[in-house]
Amino acid sequence: MAAVDLPRTTIPGPPDGATDTPRQVRERRGGADLLFRGLARGGGVVVLCVMLLVGGFLLYRAQDALGVAGWSFLTTQEWDPDAGAGRFGIAAVLTGTVLIALVAIVVAVPLATGAALYISEYAPRRIRQTLISLVDLMAAVPSVVYGLWGFFLLQDNVLGLSNWIATYFGWIPIFDVEDSDPRDPLSTMTVYTSSTFVAGLVVGMMITPIVCSIMREVFSQAPAGEREGAFALGATKWGMIRAVVLPFGRGGMIGGTMLGLGRALGETIAIVMIISPVFEIQPRILENGASSVAALIALRYGDSTEAGISALFAAGLALFVMTLIVNFLASMIIARSRSGAASEV
Amino acid sequence: MSPKHAIDEPTDAATGPDPAAPNPTEPAPPNPTEPAALDATEPAPPADPAVPVARLRSDRGRTTTLPVRPEQPDAVEARRITATVRRTDIFAAIGAAVAALSVTTLLYTQLAPFDGVLGFVVIAYLAFLGFYGLLVSLDEDGPAVRDRLVGAVVHSLGFLVLAVLTLVVLYTFAEGWKPLTHLNFFTEDMSITGPLEPLTQGGALHAIVGTLQQIALALLFTVPLAVICAVFLSEIPGRLSRLVRTIAEAMTALPSIVAGLFIYATVILALGYRHSSFATSLAISVMMLPIIIRAADVVIRLVPGNLREAALALGASQWRTVWHVVLPTARSGLTTAVILGTARGIGETSPVLLTAGGATSINLNPFEGWNNSLPLVTYSLTRSPEESFIVRGFGTAATLMMLVLLLFVLARLVGGRGPGQLGRGQLRRRARESARDVTRYARRAGRSASYPAGPPPAPAGADQLRDHVVSTPEKENRDG
Numbered sequence: 001m002a003a004v005d006l007p008r009t010t011i012p013g014p015p016d017g018a019t020d021t022p023r024q025v026r027e028r029r030g031g032a033d034l035l036f037r038g039l040a041r042g043g044g045v046v047v048l049c050v051m052l053l054v055g056g057f058l059l060y061r062a063q064d065a066l067g068v069a070g071w072s073f074l075t076t077q078e079w080d081p082d083a084g085a086g087r088f089g090i091a092a093v094l095t096g097t098v099l100i101a102l103v104a105i106v107v108a109v110p111l112a113t114g115a116a117l118y119i120s121e122y123a124p125r126r127i128r129q130t131l132i133s134l135v136d137l138m139a140a141v142p143s144v145v146y147g148l149w150g151f152f153l154l155q156d157n158v159l160g161l162s163n164w165i166a167t168y169f170g171w172i173p174i175f176d177v178e179d180s181d182p183r184d185p186l187s188t189m190t191v192y193t194s195s196t197f198v199a200g201l202v203v204g205m206m207i208t209p210i211v212c213s214i215m216r217e218v219f220s221q222a223p224a225g226e227r228e229g230a231f232a233l234g235a236t237k238w239g240m241i242r243a244v245v246l247p248f249g250r251g252g253m254i255g256g257t258m259l260g261l262g263r264a265l266g267e268t269i270a271i272v273m274i275i276s277p278v279f280e281i282q283p284r285i286l287e288n289g290a291s292s293v294a295a296l297i298a299l300r301y302g303d304s305t306e307a308g309i310s311a312l313f314a315a316g317l318a319l320f321v322m323t324l325i326v327n328f329l330a331s332m333i334i335a336r337s338r339s340g341a342a343s344e345v
Numbered sequence: 346m347s348p349k350h351a352i353d354e355p356t357d358a359a360t361g362p363d364p365a366a367p368n369p370t371e372p373a374p375p376n377p378t379e380p381a382a383l384d385a386t387e388p389a390p391p392a393d394p395a396v397p398v399a400r401l402r403s404d405r406g407r408t409t410t411l412p413v414r415p416e417q418p419d420a421v422e423a424r425r426i427t428a429t430v431r432r433t434d435i436f437a438a439i440g441a442a443v444a445a446l447s448v449t450t451l452l453y454t455q456l457a458p459f460d461g462v463l464g465f466v467v468i469a470y471l472a473f474l475g476f477y478g479l480l481v482s483l484d485e486d487g488p489a490v491r492d493r494l495v496g497a498v499v500h501s502l503g504f505l506v507l508a509v510l511t512l513v514v515l516y517t518f519a520e521g522w523k524p525l526t527h528l529n530f531f532t533e534d535m536s537i538t539g540p541l542e543p544l545t546q547g548g549a550l551h552a553i554v555g556t557l558q559q560i561a562l563a564l565l566f567t568v569p570l571a572v573i574c575a576v577f578l579s580e581i582p583g584r585l586s587r588l589v590r591t592i593a594e595a596m597t598a599l600p601s602i603v604a605g606l607f608i609y610a611t612v613i614l615a616l617g618y619r620h621s622s623f624a625t626s627l628a629i630s631v632m633m634l635p636i637i638i639r640a641a642d643v644v645i646r647l648v649p650g651n652l653r654e655a656a657l658a659l660g661a662s663q664w665r666t667v668w669h670v671v672l673p674t675a676r677s678g679l680t681t682a683v684i685l686g687t688a689r690g691i692g693e694t695s696p697v698l699l700t701a702g703g704a705t706s707i708n709l710n711p712f713e714g715w716n717n718s719l720p721l722v723t724y725s726l727t728r729s730p731e732e733s734f735i736v737r738g739f740g741t742a743a744t745l746m747m748l749v750l751l752l753f754v755l756a757r758l759v760g761g762r763g764p765g766q767l768g769r770g771q772l773r774r775r776a777r778e779s780a781r782d783v784t785r786y787a788r789r790a791g792r793s794a795s796y797p798a799g800p801p802p803a804p805a806g807a808d809q810l811r812d813h814v815v816s817t818p819e820k821e822n823r824d825g
Contacts, residue, residue, distance in 0.1 A: 114502020142692025
């Protein structure tokens, strides 16, 4: 076989005698630059201080109440801070908050998943941007407007649904309704008003756009190569979605759900407009009477004494800590998933 | 070029027969110089020119023979239909819808004692899904049926969400349009208006004024601070900025009622400052600040790094890079972040509830005296049992919705452009700046002509240079 001339490269060795020393890189900043950096850093520190101040002040003002109540703060159901130790606690309101938020999540997640899939996979390309804007607009609708809608329109229309669920699924404890006999044609529907269920429905509508926009973002970031690979293997659209889009967006789905949960926990005015507050653990979600920490603060801030304010701060602190944990977990999950790092609320 | 390509070793190519066979449709004659290689393989089948043939000749190399396409008759190729929806799909959907409606109507009117709109819709929908699956399964197999059913469910969920949004907005306007038709709604307050007065008296001017005061003050506090903080987060990375980012992201979860409670306890209870628009704006600021910081941070991080590097490579200092490159590039995104944050802040009720007091007359002084705002007025009016107050409450809610819609349209108009895309005014301004630079360079070149080192820069025509500079960003945008 004839020798073939291969191109060759000779790697030069180090020059004799000379040894390279690393160059000293020195940053020299002008006065304006130093000023700018100082200003920016100052802005960051101010923001940090404000944020820490909120948390710190909550803790500081809550101390009195927490000192008086001790651990019974977590287990007491009634709310009468002026009566002294052991007479006020967040067992009932915290449970109520979590129940409302859970109902909201159960309503919002299927809706948001469907809407996000529709926008990112099914909608015609030319109306996609419009749909995204509409969902963003839905997130910007003030909560008092949702409250009005829920109180004056939705509530009257879901009573039948509540009645139906209570009639046929009443054997499940959370769907049970006391003082109502579904076989009695003369029974009034008022027992189903102002319930955890109605409040949860309204809050669910409020958080749907938030969850939806994060899900849509991660769905649309599913890699085109893997999508086309699935189609090339003969997958139907749903097969492609199940094999590529949903596994790829799982982190974003969980994170978006938890962000929505954080918002649902902190929602105030729509809940105040709908529920009639009770101060006992009320797990029957269809029945009149519900409670929430935010609603408690909104209803009781005015008529409270020093001890009462401190107790409200303790309740606010508990709510804040809960939303903080949920939010932290959410942003961690979103950041860890393969996508969605750039998604915003 | 011949349709038959032989990928041979160099030696074969040098000594073998001419690869361009006289008749391209005939199989290539065996290479006479390499009988051993041919023996190693099976006797070659009579090669069909239409079938791809790859013959393994030896361990040392491969020959790939590309197929020869059959002679195309001079037929015009029919355009393939690429639409994904077939006629049978549409027929199946329409048929299923009609069948579901009929069956449900039959059920409701003849067979069962059902009533209620919600139940009718749900039963009709379930029946539709069943009929649709049945009809599709006549033509298709399992996976395709599942695909169609999921497609139907996803479509309906998407429309349901949109329907809820439309319902919320339209319901507010439908209930609240009546007070809006009276001009006094926008020119009078509620100081002398009782629940029995007609809609032609009293209005929501006090709430509109209060809302504008609060949001203006809140923007005054938050916008500079949020932009500076977002610049800090992205331009001066380090341990401190990571900490600030973490805290700011966590604080987006701050319930608005807690923000209100914080200001209520510090400013009003501890400092003894009275309820006022100022206190409210502080509470709204605490709530809006992390939201705007987070959105602005995302936008500034989207500024391409090579723009920054180009500015630094031209010798700009860091703050000049930020001021002349980063912030202008991110301008439309920053504006969107601020406007959407404003829309959130303007609709918050609970901080206002705790800090504004709830006045019924106009208070033009934001720093003193009780005040009110549109969401708070909506809340308090609709809590009242009086029919006329409830109608007024819907009117204020509709006004609030109009404000939010206005902000939203503004955000879309401003934020429609991506980072670095320029509007017409920005392009003109940039052209003016470039022209000024050209004259400056020319002047400096004339001054430095006496220097010995190097020739002066070639004097480019001012117009030409300006055109060049102006056209660059446009070209970039087209490519991007």
